[in-house]
């Protein structure tokens with residue numbers, strides 16, 4: 001599932017393609033993408049809109065139009081975009097939407113598992129919509145140790161589960177939480193509310209480090225994930241614990257262990273994560 005670095009890679013590649021361009025023709029081929037709104041209605045609203053910018057908030061892509069309309073895209077499990085020259089999109093059974101930009105490119109949205117969502121909002125609805133769903137941006141200036149402490153305080157859930165909650169910090173998922181906790185030397189099953197301020201500071205630093213590596217590597221490529229330019233991320237070559245169970249810890253040599261937390265498979269070092 002794409003997390004902050006993967007979605008940020010999509011944003012970085014789509015922004016120069018979309019910004020300043022007009023959506024000439026829009027086809028939404030799967031009603032699940034926009035439900036409960038009729039996809040024909042959404043497509044009709046998008047047609048003729050000129051893109052003002054492409055941003056990211058948590059795991060959402062935020063496509064802003066000059067009219068004030070906003071398209072909020074969540075890729076969920078397997079959503080992705082592909083950019084091609086006009087008429088150059090490959091035939092694809094998993095294509096769920098297509099739009100052509102004035103003279104420059106065609107863009108497809110593909111989604112194998114079909115959990116992705118497209119939601120049209122007015123600019124003044126966006127902040128309220130996101131505020132109840134998302135905490136601070138973990139790479140932003142407001143994600144301080146004190147802020148993280150406030151979000152974890154009194155919580156009995158394992159710290160891993162608390163960090164997967166998008167209201168704790170926006171954009172984290174299974175990979176980057178496991179990686180961040182390894183950097184922080186904090187055990188994923190520790191009760192979130194039991195961490196002292198030094199440990200919380202280490203978790204904050206560890207998460208930020210994992211996310212920065214992920215962005216630099218253009219995200220992780222698991223199964224058939226592709227970036228909009230058709231490339232692959234290489235974060236999987238940087239994994240410290242994720243998917244490494246049984247292999248030696250890169251810090252202490254102990255075999256990486258696997259458990260479950262927050263309903264997700266969780267990798268950690270039983271020796272150096274306490």
Ligand SMILES: [Zn+2]
Nearest residue numbers: 249252269272
């Ligand atoms: Zn270790």
